[in-house]
Amino acid sequence: MSELTEKIKKIFTDEKLDILIGYEKGSLPLRGTPCFIESAEDADKLIFDSTCHNNLAKYLTDQKKTEVDARKIGIVVKGCDARAVVQLVVEKQFERENIVIIGVPCKGVIDPSKLRAKLRDKEISDFRFDGNKIIVSGENFQETFDKNELLSDGCLSCKYPNAPQYDYFIGDPAEPIASKDEYADIDEFEKKPPDERWEYFEKEYGKCIRCYACRNACPMCYCEQCFVDCSMPQWIGKGGNLSDKMIFHIVRAMHLAGRCVDCGACAAACPLNIDVRLLGKRIEREVAERFDFTAGMDFETPPALATFREDDKQEFIM
Amino acid sequence: MATDKNNDFTPNIIGFLCNWCTYTGADLAGTSRLQYPPSILPIRVMCSSRVDPLFLISSILRGADAVLVGGCHPGDCHYQKGNYYTRRRFALLKKVFDTFGLESDRIRLSWISASEGPRFAQVVTEYTGKIKELGPNKYAEEVFL
Numbered sequence: 001m002s003e004l005t006e007k008i009k010k011i012f013t014d015e016k017l018d019i020l021i022g023y024e025k026g027s028l029p030l031r032g033t034p035c036f037i038e039s040a041e042d043a044d045k046l047i048f049d050s051t052c053h054n055n056l057a058k059y060l061t062d063q064k065k066t067e068v069d070a071r072k073i074g075i076v077v078k079g080c081d082a083r084a085v086v087q088l089v090v091e092k093q094f095e096r097e098n099i100v101i102i103g104v105p106c107k108g109v110i111d112p113s114k115l116r117a118k119l120r121d122k123e124i125s126d127f128r129f130d131g132n133k134i135i136v137s138g139e140n141f142q143e144t145f146d147k148n149e150l151l152s153d154g155c156l157s158c159k160y161p162n163a164p165q166y167d168y169f170i171g172d173p174a175e176p177i178a179s180k181d182e183y184a185d186i187d188e189f190e191k192k193p194p195d196e197r198w199e200y201f202e203k204e205y206g207k208c209i210r211c212y213a214c215r216n217a218c219p220m221c222y223c224e225q226c227f228v229d230c231s232m233p234q235w236i237g238k239g240g241n242l243s244d245k246m247i248f249h250i251v252r253a254m255h256l257a258g259r260c261v262d263c264g265a266c267a268a269a270c271p272l273n274i275d276v277r278l279l280g281k282r283i284e285r286e287v288a289e290r291f292d293f294t295a296g297m298d299f300e301t302p303p304a305l306a307t308f309r310e311d312d313k314q315e316f317i318m
Numbered sequence: 319m320a321t322d323k324n325n326d327f328t329p330n331i332i333g334f335l336c337n338w339c340t341y342t343g344a345d346l347a348g349t350s351r352l353q354y355p356p357s358i359l360p361i362r363v364m365c366s367s368r369v370d371p372l373f374l375i376s377s378i379l380r381g382a383d384a385v386l387v388g389g390c391h392p393g394d395c396h397y398q399k400g401n402y403y404t405r406r407r408f409a410l411l412k413k414v415f416d417t418f419g420l421e422s423d424r425i426r427l428s429w430i431s432a433s434e435g436p437r438f439a440q441v442v443t444e445y446t447g448k449i450k451e452l453g454p455n456k457y458a459e460e461v462f463l
């Protein structure tokens with residue numbers, strides 16, 4: 001029995017949990033999958049490693065949509081997931097007392113879309129971790145990747161690999177990977193002339209088929225009716241117009257301003273590997289620099305866009 | 319519609335004007351018979367904070383040449399805090415426009431009170447001039463039409 005399962009069994013019993021949300025081994029190699037544990041014995045199947053990329057906080061809000069839920073829920077969280085949970089509590093999506101936050105140290109998670117891109121159409125049947133390497137194999141091939149090549153972009157510059165708020169923490173806190181400056185990509189991008197920037201977004205968002213997987217994977221997108229699904233009024237059309245695609249992406253990013261925790265769940269969910277991160281990261285930076293706010297760090301600070309200061313800068317107002 | 323930056327181009331500016339201040343200011347400009355260019359299409363909203371970023375983005379990407387949001391001066395919002403929230407949102411939206419390489423001058427937030435009829439006329443005149451300089455919204459054709 002691993003330290004994780006042993007401790008979680010104890011927590012399950014001590015806290016009288018009704019359900020615990022964690023990860024188990026997935027049916028595909030390198031894809032841990034979310035699982036729901038309803039009894040302490042069940043906890044044996046729990047795992048946590050770099051294959052556990054989903055943001056489990058998503059399930060907390062999904063549940064709330066369907067019923068009034070007073071169950072006591074335990075949740076296994078990486079740093080970013082924990083921040084999502086905290087932010088959701090701040091936004092009053094559920095009662096703090098009903099949630100038991102169990103932090104685990106995160107060493108970065110594999111982005112399935114990066115893996116897809118690397119493997120092209122080869123199928124892997126097995127993998128193992130060897131320090132900072134991942135060795136994957138399948139029929140007639142074996143390949144070794146640097147872990148960093150496959151990690152989510154957010155993980156490479158993540159500053160909070162451990163839950164900033166938790167009830168229990170299992171394991172030793174992880175060191176941030178910090179192989180990359182957080183805003184390096186943005187600095188690079190902003191050196192481009194405006195036309196090229198527009199072209200970049202045109203090319204990226206132009207690919208979007210509006211399956212809304214990015215929205216559905218995001219723990220912060222919990223609206224009962226998303227603006228894209230409204231038919232009265234219909235804010236955006238259903239067809240393939242670039243303007244509709246652009247409006248979806250910009251408005252979604254605005255709705256996540258000061259709330260996104262850069263967990264990468266949206267990017268990982270996109271079947272077309274669209275860059276849904278850059279814009280969100282740019283907004284996150286502006287929120288941090290202008291309003292001195294980082295989402296999901298504590299239960300007290302009001303979200304940046306739900307508060308104000310009378311002397312907020314207004315250099316852009318004429 | 320003229321396509322270059324000459325004088326017969328009259329921009330289409332959508333105005334989202336707060337009922338309690340800018341809209342009344344616009345009325346005052348009218349009843350005082352102040353002259354300003356016929357470039358603005360006013361839409362009355364109950365507070366500047368009612369203006370969802372969606373309205374601005376949609377207007378620009380669907381062909382408006384510019385959007386003017388008018389609200390009460392800080393401290394004067396009829397609902398006390400609305401315009402402070404508007405200000406924060408607007409700051410981010412400007413940044414999004416810049417990031418996209420969209421001309422962020424095509425969206426503007428101004429505080430204009432109910433008694434500032436002349437200021438309303440002056441803002442519309444000045445902003446119309448500015449948008450004339452920028453020319454027609456080039457994204458309109460590229461994106462939608």
Ligand code: SF4
Nearest residue numbers: 221223226227252255
């Ligand atoms: S995109 Fe906006 S409206 Fe849609 S679910 Fe997310 S936050 Fe809600």
Ligand code: SF4
Nearest residue numbers: 218260261263264266
């Ligand atoms: S927008 Fe993407 S990165 Fe941000 S919280 Fe949602 S899923 Fe995570």
Ligand code: SF4
Nearest residue numbers: 208210211212214270
């Ligand atoms: S997941 Fe990708 S294709 Fe689907 S709506 Fe989001 S960006 Fe578009």
Ligand code: FES
Nearest residue numbers: 336365390396400
């Ligand atoms: S009522 Fe005028 S800005 Fe709020």
